[in-house]
Amino acid sequence: xxxxxxxxxxxxxxxxxxxxxxxxxxxxxxxxxxxxxxxxxxxxxxxxxxxxxxxxxxxxxxxxxxxxxxxxxxxxxxxxxxxxxxxxxxxxxxxxxxxxxxxxxxxxxxxxxxxxxxxxxxxxxxx
Numbered sequence: 401x402x403x404x405x406x407x408x409x410x411x412x413x414x415x416x417x418x419x420x421x422x423x424x425x426x427x428x429x430x431x432x433x434x435x436x437x438x439x440x441x442x443x444x445x446x447x448x449x450x451x452x453x454x455x456x457x458x459x460x461x462x463x464x465x466x467x468x469x470x471x472x473x474x475x476x477x478x479x480x481x482x483x484x485x486x487x488x489x490x491x492x493x494x495x496x497x498x499x500x501x502x503x504x505x506x507x508x509x510x511x512x513x514x515x516x517x518x519x520x521x522x523x524x525x526x527x
Contacts, residue, residue: 440498444506
């Protein structure tokens with residue numbers, strides 16, 4: 401019995417699917433490649449998922465609390481999110497603990513999952 405994907409549960413489906421894809425990719429990375437690759441996939445995926453959750457949180461706050469200047473609020477949060485992500489990625493890349501290829505694969509889990517969900521929904525509606 402599968403649940404249908406709709407606007408009410410799309411966020412949960414994206415997060416759950418991304419975590420599932422990340423788990424599969426991490427196992428593949430550790431098993432068939434190296435420890436650095438597996439760690440790169442894990443770290444990249446966690447950064448991507450946390451970034452996605454942070455972005456959703458900011459958008460939810462804007463819609464619910466309706467700050468006086470929503471444009472400035474969202475711009476400052478966007479700059480903070482991108483800055484923290486950039487600094488974190490820089491520190492991880494220069495540390496040498498992870499594979500750059502693995503990191504890039506991990507960073508793409510959200511995008512890959514959204515594309516897969518879009519294709520599933522398009523095929524489900526006959527489009």
